[in-house]
Amino acid sequence: MKNKMFIRTRFNYEKLPGADSQTASPLFGTPTFKSLKHRAPWVGRLQRPRLSFARILTLVVASLLIASMIGTSVYRRHRWNEDRNRPDERKLYHWEHYPRLTGFWNGVRTLVPHRDYVSEQEFIRKSTSSNPEDNIKPKWPTMSKEHKEPTVDIAPFNPYPDWNSAAYLNKHERVETCYLNEETKTELPDIYAYQGIPQNQTEPFFGSYEELGINDKVCFERYGRLGPYGYSYSREEGGLGMSEKSEAGGADKIWSWEKKVDYRDVDWGTAQKKCHEKNKIRFQKNATAAENDPTAKEKVKRHAYILRTWTGYKYSDYQILTIRAMINELALKSGGEYDVYFLLHVKDDSLPIWSSEEVYRKTIEDNLPKEFWNMAVLWSEQQMRMYYPEPFPNNVYNHAKAPVHSVYRSAHFAMQWFAQAHPDYDFYWNWEMDLRLSGHYWEFNNRIGEWAKRQPRKGIWERASRYYIPELHGSWHNFTEMVEEETYHSDEKPVWGPPKFENSGMLDTLPEVEPKTSYVQDNYEWGVGEDADLITFNPIFDPAKTNWVFRDDVSGYDLELPEPPRRCAIITVSRLSKRLLDAMHRETYLMKHHMFPEMWPSTVAFHHGLKAVYAPHAVYFDHNWPLGAIDGTFNHPPKPTDSVFGWGEHNQLGNSFYYNAGFSSELWRRWLGSRENNQGGPEAEENGTGRLCIRPTLFHPVKYEKGAE
Template sequence: MLLVTTLLLASMLGTTIYKHRWPKGDQGREERKQYHWEHYPRLRGFFNGVRTLVPFSDYVPEQTFAKSAETGGPEDWMKQKYPAIGKENKDPPMDPIPFNPYPDFTTQEYLKKYEKVETCYLDEDETVELPDIYAYPGIPQNQTAPFFGSLEELGMNDKVCFERFGRFGPYGYSYPREEGGLGMSGKSESAGSEKIWSWEKKIDYREVDWSSAQKRCYEKNKVRFAKNETVAKTADGEEAKLVKKKLPRHAYILRTWTGYKYSDYQILTIRAMINELSLKSGGEYDVHFLLHVKDDSIPIWSSEEIYRKTIEDNLPKEFWGMATLWSEQQMRMYYPEPFPNNVYNHAKAPIHSVYRSAHFALQWFSQVHPEYDFYWNWEMDLRFSGHYYEFNNRIGEWAKKQPRKGLWERSSRYYIPELHGSWHNFTEMVEEELYTSDEKPVWGPPKFENTGMLPPLDETTPPTTYLDDRYQWGVGEEADLLTFNPIFDPAKTNWVFRDDVTGYDLELPEPPRRCAIITVSRLSKRLLDIMHRETYLMKHHMFPEMWPPTVAFHHGLKAVYVPHAVYFDHNWPLEIIDGTFNRPPKPTDSVFGWGEHNQLGNSFYYNAGFSSEWWRRWLGSRENDQGGPEEEEAGTGRLCIRSTLFHPVKFEKGSE
């Protein structure tokens, strides 16, 4: 009886506590303790619509406007300079224009350097021309500015913005399925959106075969991707051989899996990738699906029919010819056990599991498809508001210009233009910090104790000492690795997977390592070849986000963090955000570890919470009881934002 009474009392007490803390399920749950950054003012300029558009020369970022209002700054800063929103005419104050980031392929200057670009089409009869996308030549007044990165520094157009009709309308967003579109804009605020059809023709996408279109485009233009000699006449009338420049080719790889569901929004995004990267560039890119077959019992390698059916069951029809299948069982055969001497397997997963070895399939793909110079490792929950070719091309060109001196150190930090000033100032600041610290600069392959390493490449040996170099080594050299978060030293953090290191001598200290969170990256064929050899020959292995940067580090390759625009939903003081992200006082404070809660309110990280909210608001959906068709209609209209990379976006919805 005593035992039963005790249990009853304990049960009643527990129930009372539960009801007291969460009387209505999650709705009544006690407020958690807020993070320090949540006490900063919320920024709302992200959601200013197309009716507030102003020329870039009149644009004042929200942070500047807020600061001037607090401090009594110049009157012209404080005024919201955009036309009054009328009740009758709710059209944007300017018209959209075609957005074309490609070089003029027809100029004499271009044709002196490169082979002629043959125009590509969507159909075999070459009657369906490739669509353009449209941007507004302005910015919504007081739209929030990014804290990290700079479009201007990367050579991208920061004076225009994209809204959903101009960005996705030409890919079928805004016209009905009976006309070959997707009919997704029924309830959307759309004032002025019809103007794009004065230039653009609606395309019937029901019969488009993107794989065939890509292959035809490459065949027409393949002379551009090999060294070709053309004959010209010299001043004396004699024939002279002119060698035109070879353009690199890119494999743009979408990492997907069986069972993945493709929404109409995702289909729009993929159509944009193929059109903008591959077809309109004259075949510089090929878009691929690297499709993970999660069920090892499916005999995809034994039957062409099963291989084809697996693709057809797991991809929309218009993309069927673009898929390559792989499985974990295949990787176990390709990179067989054993992989000895693991330091610590925090994931408690087999080494061939995709969670620990996502790079295995990418390495294998690069061996099966050696025809490419670069391989883009792209995740399915990435989204981009701007033009793909502008982004991919400009960041590659920018990285090519970067000198190697101080490069690893610059790439370990976030660039904050408003605080750091120009990129030149940032470069000098990082150099000064390095000079006054105890750190040795990275200069060529690092030397460390080991009992088995592949020899470094001759071409990665520095031509001079670090001090003698005048920021010349590496200029004009293509980057072997591009990342979209800083490349940091995990040993200086408490990042959870920092010790998932395999195949090195456990009697010696762990090898020096580098890491970039999120596996999204561009990798050179040279880097992937070395990763492949390190895996099958040396049995070396690390967690996927650590492996490519570490191999590049060990072998003296050129690795670059791209300072793309990253936004925050709270108005951080600049010194605080710099101290938090670039100078954490101790390892446990690192934003790549226990301090990663600092990333929740931004537009790009593996667990960023703000990214999906902002993206879906841009698509017209109502989020957290704000936005949506009625609010856009009654207010400043649909969102228009500059070129921004979003991650993660786990699901999408629009104005429905």
């Protein structure tokens, strides 16, 4: 076995990337000690020893150490909060020297049609440019202090196809209308968007709405987005009554279209099931039609949308609004294309959930709001120990010092098992509880899936390893050509089919994943029209080139041979195909192969020649990075220790999507009306530009939510 040198990081928050996102940014607040039980779920399951004097002494010393850790944690959190307000008293990261961006905070009173919109970055550039061609009159929000209403109209937002059009019905079966309550025909709510954007709102640095096909000409504020799910009307009417102290100019217009739903008696699981039953012909191939019959209707592929949760998780009213939106927009209004599940981790292995229907049901009722009871599937680590029995030999390095079956090291076990127990879906979305989306769920998911389907396989792994910066890279076509050029001039061969490497036994790959032509001969044709097996929301990188802390948590391979090639995407959030999950399951069960959760899906896809993409969704930054600096930092670090997936993760603190991103929760809570870092809140909105209105954005992590108070 080759010698290894393990380099330790001095940043605590970089030691546990992912970890089901139970970490927080030290720049924007550290987690309480209570949250550590989620980050280290193996704690607390050791057998109680008999208390000899030596053990009592050990317990006393351990107690003192724990008390010291708590005190240190409180002190550090206090110091970081102080540092946030007094950054001159600590050493700043390089990116904190860049000017802060403030266009995020322009509210609904500054809305303009998209044709008149000028981003904050463009306004700054043209206002300070010495180039005569840039010497145009810059546009800055204008607003009358007496004018309290939004300056453009709000309207229902409908991203679905016209289900009744001839074009749709020529290819697909008819979509039957679904209801919240089939007996009373309670109609499904719509959501609402303003038909414009706040002037000089900040542009995302990473990703492109246009490239993904997501509508970037509208924005969502909290009343139009969450109001129909109960945010803005009273509990006596069946809502949640959360908007009493919020700035609300123009918000009542949605009720000229919308009826208020009484959610007190809604059973989302039953509604979802009945919706699928009404539309099941859409998802079944016509058994009587000839295989090549051109008149046969096209099958619509189905998705399981899986919320990974656990016993003891607390559901706030804001979380309930988010989950209602998911079910309504993904499952019901789509005519049953999705089923939403709660994959509920039962932490207490002693509960007899597998031998008692009563205990199984009570566990659900004790750990989920009533409206979601009929959507839960339970699992436990003990179950996974039986399903994927030991041993998993030849571990290279278990940095977490945790058992292989702990959820921390094997969150994917439950996903693999779920796909075997529920095999009727084409895709499985692995979704975390601290994700939030300001846009429409079906639009976001559908557009990303369709975009991934259009991607050719040539250069796909190389493109997936980089952040797409439209302002620097230009069009996606230009980006594709740039990546090919960089690959050509590098020392590495491009990925083309399953990689060949020394191993002690691998499962056979599928014939269809072998390239039919050489890399050079292919004209970006192979793979176009093929659904992606894996869609991630951060780049898919080679961990062996970085100091990412869990890069060597690899088991089941011959230690006398070099470690197998690997790929990784930080945060386990992803869409996985049934084909990929089957391969992951077989590799685990038959071959005893195992890796850390953020490496395993992408590595199996890599080894088996499956199609994997990183979806370039919009990611915002709170500082105005120079384009060359952000590209050099995130895409071309000068040495491995500088990688933003490892010791350089502090570079992610000021953005809207990463495991330790601090800006994500600040921007989300400001959008909800909260006062954050002595800014924003009801009074500031009322006396300023009104409540925030932002384009579709995926936020992570959001550890808690707070609105106007």
